[in-house]
Each structure stands twice: as C-alpha cells, then as structure tokens.
Amino acid sequence: MGLLSQGSPLGWEDTKRYADHVRKHGIVQFLNIYNKVKERQKDVLKWGDEVEYMLMAVDEENEKVQLVLRGSEVLQTLQEKGEKINPNHPTLWRPEYGSYMIEGTPGQPYGGNMSDFNTVEDNMGKRRREALSVLKENETLGTITSFPRLGCPGFTLPECEPTPVERGASKSLFFPDEAINRHPRFSTLTRNIRHRRGEKVVINVPIFKDQSTPSPFVETFPGDDGESVRAALPDHIYMDAMGFGMGNCCLQVTFQACSISEARYLYDQLATICPIVMALSAASPFYRGYVSDIDCRWGVISASVDDRTREERGLEPLKNNKFRIHKSRYDSIDSYLSSCGEKYNDIELTKDEEINKQLLDAGIDKLLAQHIAHLFIRDPLSLFMEKINLDDENESDHFENIQSTNWQTMRFKPPPPNSDIGWRVEFRPMEVQLTDFENSAYVVFIVLLTRVILSYKLDFLIPLSKVDENMKVAQKRNAVLEGMFYFRKDIFKGSNPVIDGASATPNGLENSDNGGSSLEEYTLMSIDTIINGKEGVFQGLIPILNCYLANMEVDVDTRCTILNYLKLIKKRASGELMTMAKWMREFVAKHPQYKQDSVITDKINYDLLLKCNRIAKGEEGCPELIGDPVSRNK
Known part of the structure; x- marks a missing residue:
C-alpha cells in the first residue's frame, strides 16, 4: 500500500498548508538518493510478488458470506508468529486498505536462479495455510479481486451502518468507515481525497443489461442529500467511496534491476504489456451486488481515489489550482523513461515547470526530470505531524509521500536511503486469481518475460496514446477474446543499447517484417495473437519464452513447472480456458436463483464464494478455469 508512517495525522487544510514543503523536501530527498546511487551497477536480479487477501465469514444457517473486519488482529497474530520471532520467516504480512484485507509476500526476495520459479507456488501455499490457521472456524481466506456484494446492506461482520451525514472519512451511502483499516493513514487518505x-x-x-434488467436502470438512494443522485448515471452502478476501489485485491510483482538504466528500460517495455496482462487476468465483473459490463477493476479504483478538483478536471477555468490534470492519480503511466521510449511520448504531460528546471539544473536528464516533475504536480494526501521536519540526507518520507500516492500501472522505485536495495520497477495491473497455481502462473510469466526482454533486447514500444487506448479496451467484458490491442509487429528491431552483454535475436524468431515507417511499427492484434502468435503477423510471447527456456539450463522439475504455468496463460489467451471474470459470470447466469435482472443476491453470492473457496483450497477441481494442472500444492 506504500508508505505507512505512525503518528498524528493532519486534516486536509493543514496538509494543504504543508504541500509545498513536502514537494520541496521530496525533491531534495530524491536528488540526494539519485546522486548517491546513480552509478550503481551489478545489483543482482531479485524479485518478489504481493498477494492481497480478503477475510470472509461463512454463515451456513443464513446462507450468507460477509467480510470480516478483523484484519488488524489477524495481521498482528501472523507477524507475532512469524517475522517477529524469526527474521528469516518465509512469509511477511502487511496491512491493506480494507479492515477485512491483508497482504502477503515472500519473506525473502527471489533471485536470478531459474529454480526459484519452482518455489513460488509453494510459498503462496504457505501464506494461505498460515493465514487460514489463525482464522476462526467459520472464517476463510479469499483471493477474490472484488467482493460481489461490497457495499450492500450487511456485507460486513460485524454488520456496520454507513454514516453519510455524520462526521466520517468517506460519508458513503454504502461503505461504512469501520470497513477501512484502523491505521490512521487509510481514513486520512479517504477523508483528504474527499x-x-x-x-x-x-x-x-456500466451495468450488464440482461433480459430482465430495468431499462433505463436508475437507482434511488435513501439518505442521499442530493449529491449522489446528481452524480449517478442511468444504466450504471454508482459507488461513492475510496473503499470500492482500494478495497479490491490485486497481484503485483516488483523487480530489482542491475542498474538505473536497466530499470528504466524495463519500466518502459513492461508498460506496454500492462493492458494485455490485465485483460488476461480479468477477475472482477461484479460491483455492489450487480453484474457489470466490465471485467476489470482498473477504472473503478482509478475513480475511487480521484482527488482532482473541478478545475483540474477541466470542468471549470483554472483559478484556485495550478494545473489541468488529465488523469486520476491512479491510472496508466504518462511518459516513457528510457531513451528509446522518448519518441513514443505522444500524450500531453502536465508537469511542474519549476521542479522540472530544478531537476535539470541538478544534472537529471530530461526524461527522468519530467517524470518526477509530473508526479509532483500532485499534493500530499496524508501527512503526520511528527513527519514534517526530516533529515533529507537520510530519510525519504516526503519523496515517498508523493511517489507512493501516484498509483500507476508501473512504478519506478529509487533505492531507499542508505540501503543495499537497488533500482526497482513494480508491475501493478494484474487482478488476483482464485488459486495459488493461477497467481504463480501470472507471476512467473511476467518475471520470465523480463528475463527475455533483457536477454534478447526486445522492444515492445508503441506510442503511449495507443497504450492508453489498450487500457480502455482491456477492461471491457470479455476483452481477452473480443478486444483488439495495438502491439508492435517487430519486437527484435529495437535492440536497446543500454543493456550490456545481451544476446542477439534468438534463432528462428526473426521477424520477416523489416519495413519502414513508424506507422507500420504496430498494428491491432488479438490477445491470442500477442500471446500465442499468428503466422505472418506476430511470433507470440509464449513461443519466444519457450525458445528462451530451450536455450537455458533448467532442471527437469523446474522446466515442467514453468511449462505448466505457460500452458495456463496460453489457454486463457486462446479462450480454451476462461478468465475468472467469465467463469464467475457463467456461474451467476446458471444459478437457479438468478432472475436475469443483473442482481447478485446473498444466496447467489454465498454459493459462488463457497465454490471459490473449495477450488482455492484444492478440494474441488475446475477444469474450465484452470484445466487440470499438476499443482505443487495438491
């Protein structure tokens, strides 16, 4: 979730008063870090994943599943049994936005050995078993991206009422403040964004229009003072709180690069992959008890933390604000960072010109300077009294305050001050999957892809405006099969000079398209073509990964594991296996209680999540979702 400071949180007016102070010192802290480690080379390739979980209670008598608001208690127990008594404990646990959520990571990062791919699923299995072991008898752990009845009456345990008119963090009609993590950062973020x-x-x-869905679909909101009815659109599911986005779960991977130039190169290349993998991992078709017409959470979470004023959104002339800002602070990236990406930076980049000049004068190159100056058009959203005056030489809280609340598809992460951690990039668009097998498959696919990008000097770059178009397509219902995505045709032509010692184009993967202008560099492709290849159009990422594996020394067990994972990705891309979003839709559509009215009742939710729980625990197979893998946890 980013920076977690302790102390006395400030309200918005006080935070606003210190905004320039935070920005000023944040830039000084960035420059101090940069100047100390800009020449750093030969850091080891390390990586790790983050899985977010929901705590759920199963009420068999009333056939109801609710979210359990005791994440802090569960987290404390897990930490006391794990890292606090053993610094080398194989799992680490951290808080998340919802008081029904926890986040688990491996205790130590994985390294550059291929055999590490063989331990990912084992570690995820350990995390799941560890967390389950401290839950009550009627409680379970779900890796569900979006709880289908989040925001419906009685969705929490204990049941809590929203407080739309009282002093509260969100003033939501649907989402009670008790469902927000008790750490002051989270309620402060919520209140200050509002x-x-x-x-x-x-x-x-947009609501999914089924046979009996009212048309137009228009809701009434008891307890509304008029704000919500003005904001809600017809034929849409309306939500009004940060918790509807940040209260979802995701799957993320962070990579440590060998150097700053390698990190920047990876940041750019992976940015183009984000919409493709988001559509491939689609897992969130339901919101506030309704069936929606989207399959991914991205737009929901983007809107849930959109703190831009009417002026910044372009709805009123600029008067009290400095910038017209084109996106929420949770969205796709706005500029490439590597020299090979510069010519593809074709979207308008709003930046703080003073900060940009300060960075350029301090010796930062143009691309990195504008990236930081763009992040720093934002205000700090959460500030603690005890963290106002800091030692800029040895601390980075002010830099991280802004950096960690720019939630983009990719995050470029400088090393913390005085640490042995290197330059990192974080891959952020994936939806969390039901099983440890699926989550491991997506993680291994992305990590393996980074290895191939670096080894073969691959170039996926296309104009950033096209990546943004891909992001919009990726969220649509069944985008994995029906969406068309801009993708580069010849990914071997770019051969980036910043990567040292990488091998040439692998045998058998040369692209016959050696043609000319930038307009011919990319074309619209299906995800099946991008992942699996299509003769005369594109080689496919899976064949390239297979070629890489064939040239690597890999033990038989690890090779089988990796191929098992790639098979899942391959079949999801071709449609032979469903995405979780499609599988959940089909479950609801066939449920005897479903009335073709786009409504998910408590009973439908109960049956769906009970089945999900059995599949996640390995008690029941699901060939249409995951095939018949040789899971390492069976």
Missing part, C-alpha cells in the same frame, strides 16, 4: 476534491468520489460502472 476534502481536496470538494465532493465525494464518483464511480459509475
């Missing part, structure tokens, strides 16, 4: 914006956040998700 105060800075000048109104509640507005999330409108």
Whole structure:
C-alpha cells in the first residue's frame, strides 16, 4: 500500500498548508538518493510478488458470506508468529486498505536462479495455510479481486451502518468507515481525497443489461442529500467511496534491476504489456451486488481515489489550482523513461515547470526530470505531524509521500536511503486469481518475460496514446477474446543499447517484417495473437519464452513447472480456458436463483464464494478455469 508512517495525522487544510514543503523536501530527498546511487551497477536480479487477501465469514444457517473486519488482529497474530520471532520467516504480512484485507509476500526476495520459479507456488501455499490457521472456524481466506456484494446492506461482520451525514472519512451511502483499516493513514487518505476534491468520489460502472434488467436502470438512494443522485448515471452502478476501489485485491510483482538504466528500460517495455496482462487476468465483473459490463477493476479504483478538483478536471477555468490534470492519480503511466521510449511520448504531460528546471539544473536528464516533475504536480494526501521536519540526507518520507500516492500501472522505485536495495520497477495491473497455481502462473510469466526482454533486447514500444487506448479496451467484458490491442509487429528491431552483454535475436524468431515507417511499427492484434502468435503477423510471447527456456539450463522439475504455468496463460489467451471474470459470470447466469435482472443476491453470492473457496483450497477441481494442472500444492 506504500508508505505507512505512525503518528498524528493532519486534516486536509493543514496538509494543504504543508504541500509545498513536502514537494520541496521530496525533491531534495530524491536528488540526494539519485546522486548517491546513480552509478550503481551489478545489483543482482531479485524479485518478489504481493498477494492481497480478503477475510470472509461463512454463515451456513443464513446462507450468507460477509467480510470480516478483523484484519488488524489477524495481521498482528501472523507477524507475532512469524517475522517477529524469526527474521528469516518465509512469509511477511502487511496491512491493506480494507479492515477485512491483508497482504502477503515472500519473506525473502527471489533471485536470478531459474529454480526459484519452482518455489513460488509453494510459498503462496504457505501464506494461505498460515493465514487460514489463525482464522476462526467459520472464517476463510479469499483471493477474490472484488467482493460481489461490497457495499450492500450487511456485507460486513460485524454488520456496520454507513454514516453519510455524520462526521466520517468517506460519508458513503454504502461503505461504512469501520470497513477501512484502523491505521490512521487509510481514513486520512479517504477523508483528504474527499476534502481536496470538494465532493465525494464518483464511480459509475456500466451495468450488464440482461433480459430482465430495468431499462433505463436508475437507482434511488435513501439518505442521499442530493449529491449522489446528481452524480449517478442511468444504466450504471454508482459507488461513492475510496473503499470500492482500494478495497479490491490485486497481484503485483516488483523487480530489482542491475542498474538505473536497466530499470528504466524495463519500466518502459513492461508498460506496454500492462493492458494485455490485465485483460488476461480479468477477475472482477461484479460491483455492489450487480453484474457489470466490465471485467476489470482498473477504472473503478482509478475513480475511487480521484482527488482532482473541478478545475483540474477541466470542468471549470483554472483559478484556485495550478494545473489541468488529465488523469486520476491512479491510472496508466504518462511518459516513457528510457531513451528509446522518448519518441513514443505522444500524450500531453502536465508537469511542474519549476521542479522540472530544478531537476535539470541538478544534472537529471530530461526524461527522468519530467517524470518526477509530473508526479509532483500532485499534493500530499496524508501527512503526520511528527513527519514534517526530516533529515533529507537520510530519510525519504516526503519523496515517498508523493511517489507512493501516484498509483500507476508501473512504478519506478529509487533505492531507499542508505540501503543495499537497488533500482526497482513494480508491475501493478494484474487482478488476483482464485488459486495459488493461477497467481504463480501470472507471476512467473511476467518475471520470465523480463528475463527475455533483457536477454534478447526486445522492444515492445508503441506510442503511449495507443497504450492508453489498450487500457480502455482491456477492461471491457470479455476483452481477452473480443478486444483488439495495438502491439508492435517487430519486437527484435529495437535492440536497446543500454543493456550490456545481451544476446542477439534468438534463432528462428526473426521477424520477416523489416519495413519502414513508424506507422507500420504496430498494428491491432488479438490477445491470442500477442500471446500465442499468428503466422505472418506476430511470433507470440509464449513461443519466444519457450525458445528462451530451450536455450537455458533448467532442471527437469523446474522446466515442467514453468511449462505448466505457460500452458495456463496460453489457454486463457486462446479462450480454451476462461478468465475468472467469465467463469464467475457463467456461474451467476446458471444459478437457479438468478432472475436475469443483473442482481447478485446473498444466496447467489454465498454459493459462488463457497465454490471459490473449495477450488482455492484444492478440494474441488475446475477444469474450465484452470484445466487440470499438476499443482505443487495438491
């Protein structure tokens, strides 16, 4: 979740007063870090994953599943049994936005050995068993991206009422403040986003129009003072709180690069892959008890933390604000960072010109300077009294305050001050999957892809405006099979000079398209073509990964594991296996209680999540979702 400071949180007006102070010292802290480690080379390739979980209670008598609001208690127990008594404990546990959520990571990062791919699923299995072992008898752990009835009456245990008119963090009609993690950072973020914006956040998700769905679909909101009914769009599911986005779960991977130039190169290359993998991992078709017409959470979470004022959104002339800002602070990246990416930076980049000049004068190159100056158009959203005056030489809280609340598809992460951690990039668009096998498959696929990008000097770059178009397509219902995505045709032509000692184009993978202009560099492709290849169009990422594996020394067990994972990705891309979003839709559509009215009742939710729980625990197979893998946890 980013920076977690302890102390006395400031309200919005006080935070606003210190905004320039935070930005000023944040830039000084960045420059101090940069100047100390800019020449650093030969850091080891390390990586790790983050899986977010929901705590759920199963009420068999009333056939109801609720979210359990005791994440802090469970987290404390897990930490006391693990890292606090053994610094080398194989798992680490961290808080997340929802008081029903926890986040688990491996205790130590994985390294550059291929055999590490063989331990990912084992470690995820350990995390799941560890967390389950401290839950009550009627409780379970879910890796569900979006809880289908989040925001419906009685969705939490204990049941809590929203407080739309009282003093509270979100003032939501649906999402009670008790469902927000008790750490002051989270409620402060929630409150300050609302105060800075000048109104509640507005999330409108198109509803899936089934046979009996009212048309137009229009809701009434008891307890509304008029704000929500003005904000809600017809034929859309309306939500009004940060918790509807940040209260979802995701799967993320962070990589340590060998140097800053390698990190920048990876950041750019992976940015183009984000929409493809998001559509491949689609797992969130339901919101606030309704069936939606989208399969991914991205737009929901983007709107849930959109703190831009009306002026910044371009709805009113600039008067009290400095910038017209084109996106929420949770969105796709806005500029490439490597020299080979510069010519593809074709979207308008709003940046703080003073900060940009300060960075350039300090010796930062143009691309990195504008990236930081763009992040720093944002205000700090959460500030603690005890963290205002810091030692800029040895601390980075002010830099991280802004950096960690720019939640983009990729994050470029400088090393913390005085640490042995290197330059890192974080891959952030994936939806969490039901089973440890699936989550491991997506993680291994992305990590293996980074190895191949570096070894073969691959170039996936296309204009950033096309990546943004891909992000929009990726969220649509069944985008994995029906969406068309801009993708580069010849990924071997770019051969980036910043990567030292990488091998040439692998045998058998040369692209026959050696043609000319930038307009011919990319074309629209299906995800099946991008992942599996199509003769005369594109080689396919899986064949390239297979070629890489064939040239590597890999033990038989690890090779079988990796091929098992790649088979899942391959079949999801071709449609032979369903995404979790499609599987959940089909489950609801066939449920005897479903009335073709786009409504997910408590009973439908109960049956769906009980089946999900059995599959996740390995008690029941699901060939249409995951095939018949040789799971390492069976």
